Amino acid sequence: MRQESPAAPEHAQPLVPPEKGLRVGAAKADITPEDLTGLHPMPGAFSGVHDPLHLRALYLGDAVTEVALVSLDLIEAGDVTPLRERVERELGIPADHVVVTATHTHNAPRIADVSPGALAHAGGPESAAYTETVYARIVAALRRARATARPARFGVGTGTADVNVNREVFQDGRWSLGHNPDGPSDKTVWVLKFEDLHGAPIAVLVNYAVHPTVVFGTSEVSGDLAGAACRHIEEVLHDAHPGSGAVALWTPGPLGDQAPRIDLGVPFGTAPDERRKARAYAAMEAQGLIVGAEALRVADGIETPTSDDILLEARQRTVLCPAKSGQDVMETMRQDRSDTVPLRLSLIRLGDVAVTGVSGEVVTEIWRRLRDRSPLARTLLVSIANDRIGYLADDARFDRPVHSVNGCPVRRGYAEDAIVDGLLEMIAASSVTRLAEGTR
Template sequence: MPTTSTTPSPEHPALRVGAAKVDITPQDLTALHPMGRPFERIHDPIHLRAVVAHDGTTEVALISLDLVEAGDMTPVRRRIEDELGIAFAHILITATHTHSAPRIGEVSPGALAHAGSPESLVYTERVYDAMLAALRSARAAARPARVGAGVGSADVNVNREAYLGGGWTLGVNPDGPSDKAVRVVRFEDLEGRPIALLLNYSVHPTSVLGTGELSADLAGAACRHVEECFDDALVCLWTPGTIGDQGPRIDLGLPWGAVPDARQSARAYRAMEAQGLMVGAEAVRVAEGIAVGAGAHAVRIHAGQREVALPAKPGSDVMESMRQEPTETVPLRLAVIRIGEILLAGVSGEVVTEIGRRLRAASPFTHTLLISIANDRIGYIADDARFDRPVHSVRGCPIVRGHAEDSIVEGVLALAAEGVR
């Protein structure tokens, strides 16, 4: 369903939007893979993609990184505010969550996350520099724009919390909850030329995890397809939806730690490209069907953030590479960017399907996109009912039952309501 267009006025000037894309592929792969076997080579490059939007009063920035996770982004958000003047609370940084790429940033106290190496902290500073460069480029390229949104569907993801062999494990659970929606936000200039496309989908990009190669995985394949379909005239940002309980239908298919042979790796990459193509092609179809109307949009922008200290619990039966500092509380970070009737809701963990459904059902906005691992990654965030089962998202959740779900839904809607005028 498209957003509504209105006529700009001196009090409410037209929206301005710019986008940029920067290669962040590390040349030295030493100690950069926080999980699984070390990187041995580069299969495909990884990128940073950024969008800057301004309504004449409020400026916001959205950054998507082809990384497994971005930890506490407070330092770089402060730097962006100091150097570029974009308000700290108006910046949303997320990672595509490809498991075949490095992580950046520090682990917040109490978070269940993959600890970085000294090498990853050096790489972090390089990525921070790239963020500043991308935002400068996006701001310089900004032009009067209009915006619309739509929703499609792709059956690439599947619930991964399966009951096998007398216990809960990661697998394929076709009967479990799964959000198949491909949510799209399209920005174009007043002549109809594309600027950026925001793609939101719920899946772990783990198709090629275990190959020992750096890759943007299916998220990168989807974005490449979208950008190619628009002759590279736009930047496509992948944002992770309710990924906490969702895996791809096809991955390497080997036991954890097994080393694939060349044929097995080749099949995994074919699966990566195919699944990325399915999501990307649906995003293109949806984007082409969005009717944004003629003329400029006088779209108001609102942004805000909230940090809530919630009771912490230790993880159980999690990967050895995950670290958790014993603390009484863990910070849940919420962020909203509202562009007209489009609400981007950022949450600093891997949110499960049911929380996203509850948020959308309660949201008064035409389009609500939940973005996981926004401005931090503290671990999985399970809905309250899920705690009745010892599933992966519960074992990896650092928050005591009964606190996260309400805090997310009520917190996001309260932040968004502050911008309703």
């Protein structure tokens, strides 16, 4: 059963100036917990902080529409509906125009509640308190991003980085997690570049499919390779444009079956050795540098034409899918009994670019089907968008007891079609809206 999200209330009016053209703002805030007690999402505890965690917020607006996209250096964000509704109440940005994702670094806490039927790492009271702290900082960051938004232009480009590898391996008579270089793996580095009309960078959005688990098991808080990539991009942009405050946002692509190519992390549950930890962090920085440097190379070649007629639109949809129980999942995974599980879909349409979002860890084959059928060649997919209900496996994969099937909370025959058909319908509806509105 599909449920269209309700329209924004009449009082939630855009607060941008009534003028044509895109306006863009970005902000960044530290979300490193001051007290790490009870915040490790998996068995064990954090022993310290290796590198800080951040949230990065992107604001897009024109005379008609306001949109917000937030990326968090966290393992996952559950049902963020209360946050999106708070953004609507306090800032007037419609809840259906707010997309929140997590980089999925496994060396960071989680936030928000677990949806009914979802398979996710449950948090305790410490996680609930941390969630409220992060929510407040997200709202404050979006407020700053909108207050500093300025006339802007944008462009999109793609590159490649061989940092990911399929992780579903059949060995010793069973399926397990490892490195499968022959398995499907999308190496595309998507880059959206936003700059002001004078050419100063505002934000770079990166989309790539990999689990940031290079330093998993070190017991130290870290943004892992996603955080390293963003640091590199921001440092280079700040050196080239002092005072610009440019922000790099990492969004996870179809990472449900993707591991980092070089993973020197400490085996989970073992005492970390300092020399091994040092090698793991070196591998983290190296792979983050590869993706970050490729994103900068792509960004340098992107043309950003100015246009007063860029379609800016956002919409969301929730599809209730028949739920199934997880099998052979970690003991910290929680799944409340429910006949259905909410699959949340989102779309941010920016000209001929479709930034689609799905509330789980999407596997490569679902993404390829969406890519091949989309009417927009520039269609990218963001996993863990506005919720993390579990892995989302394609139907054919259910013939194998792989990790992404065991951890999928949706019965076979539902998730793949719901994702692909639902997002295609949303893209088509955005095109109809543009035709109905005419040239702005």
